[in-house]
Amino acid sequence: MTRTLDIARDLLREARSRRWVLVLFSAETLLLLAATFGLQLDVVDGALAATRLFGGTMGRTIQAADVALRPLFEFVAYAVFYAGTALGVLACADFAPALLAPGRIEHLLSLPVRRAELVLGTFLGVLALVLGGALYGGLGLTLIVWAKTGVFGWAPVLAALLSAAAFASIYAAMMAAATAVRSAALSAAVGALVFVAGIVAGFRRSLAPMFSPGPSRAVFLGLTAPLPRLSELARVAGRAAGGVPPDAVQLAIQLGGAALFTAAALMVAVALLERRDF
Amino acid sequence: MRRWHGWLIAAILLGAAALLLSLGDGEPARTTRPEVDFPVWMREPERQRAAQRATLVLPAPPPPAGVPADATPAEPPPRRDPFLVALPVEPDAPLIVMEANALRHSRLGERFVACMQQRDPDLFARLERETGIDPLKDVDRVGMAGEAVVLSGFFDRARWDSILEREPHFDAYGTSGRIYRGTNQRFIGTWGDHIIVVASDAAPIQRAIDQLEGRAPVPETGIPEDMAYGELYGVVPGAAAGKLLGADSRGISDRLAALADRIELHVDAMQDVAAVVRVQGPDQAGLDDLARTMGAALAVARVEAEATGDRATADLLEFATVDPGGQGLSLKVAVPAARLEALLGDCERRRPARPP
Numbered sequence: 001m002t003r004t005l006d007i008a009r010d011l012l013r014e015a016r017s018r019r020w021v022l023v024l025f026s027a028e029t030l031l032l033l034a035a036t037f038g039l040q041l042d043v044v045d046g047a048l049a050a051t052r053l054f055g056g057t058m059g060r061t062i063q064a065a066d067v068a069l070r071p072l073f074e075f076v077a078y079a080v081f082y083a084g085t086a087l088g089v090l091a092c093a094d095f096a097p098a099l100l101a102p103g104r105i106e107h108l109l110s111l112p113v114r115r116a117e118l119v120l121g122t123f124l125g126v127l128a129l130v131l132g133g134a135l136y137g138g139l140g141l142t143l144i145v146w147a148k149t150g151v152f153g154w155a156p157v158l159a160a161l162l163s164a165a166a167f168a169s170i171y172a173a174m175m176a177a178a179t180a181v182r183s184a185a186l187s188a189a190v191g192a193l194v195f196v197a198g199i200v201a202g203f204r205r206s207l208a209p210m211f212s213p214g215p216s217r218a219v220f221l222g223l224t225a226p227l228p229r230l231s232e233l234a235r236v237a238g239r240a241a242g243g244v245p246p247d248a249v250q251l252a253i254q255l256g257g258a259a260l261f262t263a264a265a266l267m268v269a270v271a272l273l274e275r276r277d278f
Numbered sequence: 279m280r281r282w283h284g285w286l287i288a289a290i291l292l293g294a295a296a297l298l299l300s301l302g303d304g305e306p307a308r309t310t311r312p313e314v315d316f317p318v319w320m321r322e323p324e325r326q327r328a329a330q331r332a333t334l335v336l337p338a339p340p341p342p343a344g345v346p347a348d349a350t351p352a353e354p355p356p357r358r359d360p361f362l363v364a365l366p367v368e369p370d371a372p373l374i375v376m377e378a379n380a381l382r383h384s385r386l387g388e389r390f391v392a393c394m395q396q397r398d399p400d401l402f403a404r405l406e407r408e409t410g411i412d413p414l415k416d417v418d419r420v421g422m423a424g425e426a427v428v429l430s431g432f433f434d435r436a437r438w439d440s441i442l443e444r445e446p447h448f449d450a451y452g453t454s455g456r457i458y459r460g461t462n463q464r465f466i467g468t469w470g471d472h473i474i475v476v477a478s479d480a481a482p483i484q485r486a487i488d489q490l491e492g493r494a495p496v497p498e499t500g501i502p503e504d505m506a507y508g509e510l511y512g513v514v515p516g517a518a519a520g521k522l523l524g525a526d527s528r529g530i531s532d533r534l535a536a537l538a539d540r541i542e543l544h545v546d547a548m549q550d551v552a553a554v555v556r557v558q559g560p561d562q563a564g565l566d567d568l569a570r571t572m573g574a575a576l577a578v579a580r581v582e583a584e585a586t587g588d589r590a591t592a593d594l595l596e597f598a599t600v601d602p603g604g605q606g607l608s609l610k611v612a613v614p615a616a617r618l619e620a621l622l623g624d625c626e627r628r629r630p631a632r633p634p
Contacts, residue, residue, distance in 0.1 A: 047570075047577035047600075062573025062600040064580050205303050225296035232302070250302055257299035264291035271284030 003113050007121025008128060011095060015129050020091045025133065032140045041065075043149045066151045070242050073145075077159035077241035080138045081234045084163040088130040089170060089195060093188035095126050096178035106278050115273045119266060123168075123175055130167045134160035155241030162233045169228040169258045170194045172265035179272040200224060202231030228258035314597055314612040316552045317508040317544040324507040332357040332503060337492040359503055361419055361430040364473050364490050366482035367497040371424030372522065374512035374543070375501060378417045379431075381509050384548045385615050410437035422512075426477040428486065434471040442466065455487035499540075508544035508554075515540065516559065528575050530568070537564045538606075552597075552612035558605055569602035572609065576600065593617045 015021045041048060048068040061068070099105065099122050108118060138156030146152045170191050177190035200207065201224040211217035232254050236246050320328070338355050367373055381387045391414065394401055406412040411433060421428040438446035438458060448456040451467070457480055458466045467475040467483030469490050475483045488494035501513060514522065520535025534541075534557065542556040559565055580595035582588075590613075597612040 046581055047573035060601065060603055062569055062602065063598070064577040064595070067580075067596060201299075225300055226292045227299075228295075229299060229302065253298055253302035257295045257302065260291050260295035260298060264288045264295060267284050267288035267291060271288065274284060 004117045004121040004124065007108075007113065007118060008125035011099075011122055011125030012129060014098075015095075015125075018091075018094075020094075021129070024087055024091055025136070028133065028137050028140075032137070032144065035141055035144050039144075039148070041069075041145070041148045046150070048149065065149050066153075067243070069145060069149065069151055069153065073142075073153040073155045073241035074238050076138065076141050076156045077237040078234060080134055080156055080159040081163045081166070081237050084130065084134040084137065084160065085167050085170065085195060085230070088126075088133070088163075088167045089174070089188060089191035092126045092130065092171060093174065093191060094184040096122060096175045096187055097182045097184045100178065100182045109278055116270045119175060119179070119269045119273060123171065123266060123269075126171055127164060127168050130171075131160065131164040134163045153241065155237065158240050159237035162237045165255055165258055166198065166228060166230045166233050169262045169265065170198070172262040172269065176265045176269040176272065179269045179276070194227070195230065197224065198228050198230030199234075200231075201227040202229040202233075202235070226257075226261055226264070228261050229254055233258070314550045314552045314614060315546065316554050316610050316612065317546040318554055320504055320507040328359065328503050328506055331359040331361070334358045334360040334363055334490065336363070336496070358496070359506065360469070360473060360490055361421065361428065362501050362503060362506060363496050364428055364469065364475065364486040365421050365423045365500050366426050366428070366475070366477075366485045366489070367500045368424035368482075369499065370515050370517055372512060372514040372518045373421070373423045373499075373501060374510065374514075375419055375421040375506065377509045378420050379415075381547055382414055384509065386547060386551070386618055389619060408437070408440050410435040410440070424482070425479075426475055426482040426486070429474040429476075430472055432471065433468065433474055436468075436474075438466075451484060452487045452491045452493070454491070455483075457483055505542065509547040510543070510545035512543050513540055514543065516557075526575075528571055530572060530575060533564070533568050533571070537561055537568055550612055550615045551618060553610065555609040555611075557607045557609070562605070565607045566602045569600045569607040572607075573600040590617070 043065050046065055047062050048065040099108070099118070109115070113121075135157065138160035142153055142156045173194045174187045174191040178184075178187040204221060204224040208217055208221055211220050232250075236251055236254065240246050335357055336355055362375075365373060365375075382391060391402075402412065402414050411417065411431075416432045416435075417429055418431040419429070421430075438448075442458055442460040444461060446458060448458045448468075451457050454470050456468045458468075459480075460466055463478055465477050465480045465483055467477075467480075467487060469475075469487055473486075473490070475486045477483050485494060489496050499513070499515075501511065505511060505513075516535050516538030519538060519541050520531045523531035523534065537559045538557045539559045540557075542558070543553065545551065545553040557565060557568075576595055576598045580592055580598070583591035583595060594611055594613050597610065599610045601608040601610070
């Protein structure tokens with residue numbers, strides 16, 4: 001386990017020097033600064049009396065601040081979930097192919113590290129990076145709103161955690177693709193494919209009637225069955241931000257399914273790496 | 279690990295993921311926060327309802343001074359809703375109208391009637407036998423104007439001897455009016471078979487009939503047809519609102535009485551109960567300030583209700599908003615039907631034990 005964590009730490013060190021990652025963190029910081037200085041929330045005795053963004057009035061309806069801020073938290077939850085996942089795919093597509101680059105992989109394999117530990121360490125390092133970014137944005141905005149209104153909403157944090165869970169399943173598939181063919185472009189394409197397919201899978205029951213009964217519908221249902229329901233996880237995050245407590249059983253099913261898919265994809269990555277000669 | 283073991287484990291895990299996630303696909307009921315539709319304007323069914331009710335042709339008002347009486351009138355006056363015309367408006371008294379028949383057929387109304395029948399299965403049948411009026415079918419609207427109560431509906435089978443508790447005797451008034459004197463200084467006026475006015479004095483009844491027959495002007499402070507939407511609507515003068523609300527620690531009712539000329543109320547109750555209260559007055563700055571005070575008071579009350587476990591109040595205040603601006607302020611409050619039904623409980627099943 002220590003060796004796995006060492007690899008993860010090594011990857012995080014490498015991430016600090018990557019321009020892509022630095023640009024994304026800088027953009028996130030700029031957005032947080034814009035929210036800090038541009039968003040004015042006029043709260044009187046727990047009621048939000050006025051909202052102004054860069055001086056322009058956004059609304060004058062007076063409402064309990066926590067209720068009034070639900071749409072904001074809901075927007076942030078969806079943004080953190082979908083944008084965090086999409087940016088994660090873009091920013092991290094190159095990590096696994098870089099790991100397998102000629103010279104580096106031979107060096108790593110010469111160390112007392114098993115191939116499975118190499119896969120798992122890289123996976124955990126990338127996951128930590130994406131979770132950190134999502135939490136930075138989500139928790140950052142939560143703290144800004146808390147400082148301005150006194151209302152603390154856990155929803156962006158929950159969205160960040162769910163986003164990391166969703167990204168884990170996507171990145172596991174990306175790693176499997178990268179171990180099959182060492183290409184950042186292919187890795188990103190597989191990530192995008194699983195991302196979109198995961199969103200579609202969340203609506204598979206309502207989309208299935210669009211296929212004529214028979215083989216085409218069965219193929220659609222069969223292909224989408226093991227995919228993590230990313231849109232459902234996003235809905236959980238959004239509803240939690242809207243003040244609706246998550247359905248614990250449904251959440252457990254979705255997270256459990258995503259975890260099983262992640263494990264399966266990682267297992268494929270390990271199996272592919274085991275087959276390769278370096 | 280043999281090479282094929284990894285693929286086998288991956289396949290098993292993928293199958294398990296498919297199986298587990300398929301369980302979640304069949305999840306039918308997902309918790310969602312109810313959306314409430316507030317009665318902020320007249321909707322198409324209400325517009326049609328108002329058009330159907332506009333059956334009364336009032337005589338054209340006299341021409342302005344200087345215009346010959348036989349000059350061609352520009353247009354005939356629009357038909358009016360006789361019930362709204364009949365309301366004997368008092369200057370400083372609230373004027374509230376309930377759409378009794380609509381409320382009876384609302385989601386909550388059905389439950390309420392079922393609960394009443396469970397307590398006394400013969401209640402409504404007995405009332406019909408005694409008065410000739412089926413309260414569940416014959417009463418369409420109930421209006422309260424000061425101390426007078428106006429009912430519209432179908433009263434041709436009314437048993438006046440039973441209602442008045444004495445030999446029915448009436449004085450004819452106007453073309454279609456009758457005024458009965460009941461026991462306990464109660465007067466009941468009828469206009470045709472569709473309007474009843476109950477008051478402690480004959481004057482409001484006479485005024486109602488005069489308004490219906492064009493001998494008295496319809497007060498402008500009443501309820502115009504385009505304001506008759508929702509299942510409960512009305513106007514409350516500012517001073518009356520102050521008295522209705524009573525004193526409060528923030529002085530909201532006093533400030534409301536001082537600032538409001540007219541308070542308009544609309545409540546939807548067919549599914550959820552959603553109310554819109556519009557306060558109008560000349561001092562917009564004062565009303566803006568009052569809106570902020572009310573918003574803060576509602577937010578504090580909601581927090582207190584949640585802290586003390588008062589779920590009904592917390593639910594009511596969850597949807598509460600105060601909207602300043604325009605010409606006055608607008609307050610919205612709502613309770614989702616599901617919450618109200620939960621409060622009613624299963625009263626239909628709680629049948630009291632019948633006496634042996």
